[in-house]
Amino acid sequence: MTDPIVVAEGLHKSFGDTHALRGLDLSVPRGTVCGVLGPNGAGKTTAVQILATLSDPDAGHARIAGYDVVREAGKVRERIGLAGQYAAVDEKLTGRGNLRMFGRLSHLSRREAHRRADELLERFGLMDAADRPVAGYSGGMRRRLDLITSLILRPEVLFLDEPTTGLDPRSRGEIWASVRELVADGTTVLLTTQYLDEADRLADDIAVIDHGRVIATGTPDELKATIGDRLDVVLEDPAALGPAADVLSALAGTDLTTTGADRLSVALPGGGLRLADIVRELDRAGVAAADVSLRRPTLDEVFLRLTDRKEPVR
Amino acid sequence: MTALTSPMSRRLRWTFTDGLTLVGRELGRLRQNPGELIAALIFPAIMVVLFGYVFGSAIQVPGGGNYREYLMPGLFSMVIFSAVMGVMVRVATDASRGVMDRFRSMPMARSAVPFGQTGADSLTGLLSLAIMVGAGLLVGWQPHRGLIPTAEAFLLLMVLRYALSWVGVYVGLVVKNDQVADQMVPLFFPVTMLSNSFIPTGGMPGWLRFLADWNPVSAMTAASRELFGNPSVTSGDVAWPLAHPVAAVLLWSAALLVVFVPLSVRTYQRRGR
Ligand SMILES: Nc1ncnc2c1ncn2[C@@H]1O[C@H](COP(=O)(O)OP(=O)(O)OP(=O)(O)O)[C@@H](O)[C@H]1O
Numbered sequence: 001m002t003d004p005i006v007v008a009e010g011l012h013k014s015f016g017d018t019h020a021l022r023g024l025d026l027s028v029p030r031g032t033v034c035g036v037l038g039p040n041g042a043g044k045t046t047a048v049q050i051l052a053t054l055s056d057p058d059a060g061h062a063r064i065a066g067y068d069v070v071r072e073a074g075k076v077r078e079r080i081g082l083a084g085q086y087a088a089v090d091e092k093l094t095g096r097g098n099l100r101m102f103g104r105l106s107h108l109s110r111r112e113a114h115r116r117a118d119e120l121l122e123r124f125g126l127m128d129a130a131d132r133p134v135a136g137y138s139g140g141m142r143r144r145l146d147l148i149t150s151l152i153l154r155p156e157v158l159f160l161d162e163p164t165t166g167l168d169p170r171s172r173g174e175i176w177a178s179v180r181e182l183v184a185d186g187t188t189v190l191l192t193t194q195y196l197d198e199a200d201r202l203a204d205d206i207a208v209i210d211h212g213r214v215i216a217t218g219t220p221d222e223l224k225a226t227i228g229d230r231l232d233v234v235l236e237d238p239a240a241l242g243p244a245a246d247v248l249s250a251l252a253g254t255d256l257t258t259t260g261a262d263r264l265s266v267a268l269p270g271g272g273l274r275l276a277d278i279v280r281e282l283d284r285a286g287v288a289a290a291d292v293s294l295r296r297p298t299l300d301e302v303f304l305r306l307t308d309r310k311e312p313v314r
Numbered sequence: 315m316t317a318l319t320s321p322m323s324r325r326l327r328w329t330f331t332d333g334l335t336l337v338g339r340e341l342g343r344l345r346q347n348p349g350e351l352i353a354a355l356i357f358p359a360i361m362v363v364l365f366g367y368v369f370g371s372a373i374q375v376p377g378g379g380n381y382r383e384y385l386m387p388g389l390f391s392m393v394i395f396s397a398v399m400g401v402m403v404r405v406a407t408d409a410s411r412g413v414m415d416r417f418r419s420m421p422m423a424r425s426a427v428p429f430g431q432t433g434a435d436s437l438t439g440l441l442s443l444a445i446m447v448g449a450g451l452l453v454g455w456q457p458h459r460g461l462i463p464t465a466e467a468f469l470l471l472m473v474l475r476y477a478l479s480w481v482g483v484y485v486g487l488v489v490k491n492d493q494v495a496d497q498m499v500p501l502f503f504p505v506t507m508l509s510n511s512f513i514p515t516g517g518m519p520g521w522l523r524f525l526a527d528w529n530p531v532s533a534m535t536a537a538s539r540e541l542f543g544n545p546s547v548t549s550g551d552v553a554w555p556l557a558h559p560v561a562a563v564l565l566w567s568a569a570l571l572v573v574f575v576p577l578s579v580r581t582y583q584r585r586g587r
């Protein structure tokens with residue numbers, strides 16, 4: 001068992017009347033990726049800023065590698081890297097210039113800062129653009145530069161706040177590959193994201209937060225298991241939508257949603273119900289189904305269910 | 315050698331080297347953006363032509379004297395005061411783009427950032443002052459009182475510029491938004507124009523004259539005119555800052571530093587936005 005390298009206990013933070021965090025707990029084992037999911041305004045950025053020593057909590061405490069983020073902020077800063085919600089680099093400098101500057105500011109010697117800049121540019125495929133001003137970079141290149149800037153000191157813990165928001169699928173894939181490589185090297189990553197497939201692919205553990213509190217944690221599979229499997233039904237005739245809905249609700253399905261003119265999706269409570277029973281019930285009600293399939297829920301569905309503010313429709 | 319490794323002196327040394335790195339950053343930006351350098355070169359030429367020849371053709375210096383000799387100290391003040399806007403925009407841009415947060419999350423010396431920004435501004439300030447001096451020499455302006463007063467004048471200009479750059483740091487940290495900062499830049503013109511830089515204040519309505527006489531721009535311009543030996547117009551009862559311009563500029567600089575250095579450093583270091 002490894003000790004957690006990131007620990008947050010009971011973090012509270014308010015901005016005026018807004019309670020951004022209300023008792024957030026988090027624990028990330030060394031060498032893993034923790035995905036923090038939450039709707040807009042859930043408190044993800046606020047949490048990251050506290051963990052990265054940019055902001056002090058009103059109550060509660062947090063430790064990174066055993067150092068308190070408030071009292072031992074200097075020690076924490078030597079061990080973390082942060083890539084925030086925007087690319088925090090100097091637009092007017094070249095990629096290489098940025099890396100060298102941040103290397104020097106990380107107190108590397110001049111020679112070491114230059115060497116490290118070249119190494120990172122080479123490894124993350126930015127060498128060709130190294131001597132162009134960042135203002136001319138694409139969004140994906142900027143993000144990648146931002147990411148590698150936070151790697152200069154080989155951080156033990158890397159915080160990524162929505163690292164791929166606004167990127168095209170190819171750039172997202174590149175960032176994901178970079179993150180996986182870092183984790184293979186032993187870096188611990190805490191990443192917030194709006195994209196659930198991102199968390200699904202990268203994260204070992206997920207913490208879903210809403211209203212400044214963790215409302216669920218677990219591996220992606222565990223989270224999916226909590227809301228049970230889902231049943232998708234495609235009808236032959238859209239007119240049968242009403243009767244089909246009645247049948248499915250009666251079969252103890254919850255969270256019934258119409259996903260198209262001729263299709264329905266419903267969550268099934270764990271086990272017990274077999275596909276054959278469902279098909280038979282539909283048949284009995286005179287509903288002709290073109291396709292009936294049982295599947296694991298997507299993380300999106302888990303997320304929507306967990307963060308839904310209303311009771312699910314019955 | 316033990317002295318160098320004590321935490322206190324190590325911190326001081328890092329503040330200094332981190333500050334230097336940020337000064338180097340400014341040079342790197344200029345190298346990458348020669349357009350800015352060219353704009354910096356053209357601006358003084360435009361000002362000299364505009365004020366020296368366009369307006370100057372219709373302005374008589376009361377008591378005689380060459381208007382361009384009268385004008386150049388005013389343009390020097392203008393260059394000096396542009397520090398506020400330049401630093402403000404740079405700091406606000408860093409703050410809004412997250413660069414400031416990156417600095418804060420790094421194990422660097424905390425006061426290095428504001429000191430580095432103001433140090434970097436002194437460098438660009440020296441450059442733009444040199445360019446303005448060159449433009450002045452081309453149109454017939456010159457210092458008349460010898461080496462020491464001339465050196466004193468330049469030193470005074472740079473001291474005030476340094477003090478003003480701290481105002482820029484503070485405003486930039488408070489504004490935190492590069493677009494708002496950009497919109498504030500034009501405010502700079504009325505502040506510099508409401509002074510004795512381009513015309514004597516004697517003819518202004520009373521309340522306006524009061525503002526102009528106590529504007530630090532006026533004190534700076536009057537001090538330059540005195541130290542360079544350029545024509546200055548002092549008629550009737552002269553306001554205290556214009557009667558003692560060198561002292562007034564030193565007082566202004568000291569006051570600005572005393573207020574804005576701690577304020578800026580505190581604001582920069584303040585966490586929990
Ligand atoms: N500096 C601030 N001043 C006032 N309110 C703030 C500040 N920062 C955050 N908040 C508020 O705190 C709450 C949490 O914000 P936070 O930025 O942490 O959310 P988030 O989960 O990162 O959202 P997003 O997905 O939109 O990035 C929001 O209601 C936000 O309006």
Ligand SMILES: [Mg+2]
Nearest residue numbers: 044045046085
């Ligand atoms: Mg956020």
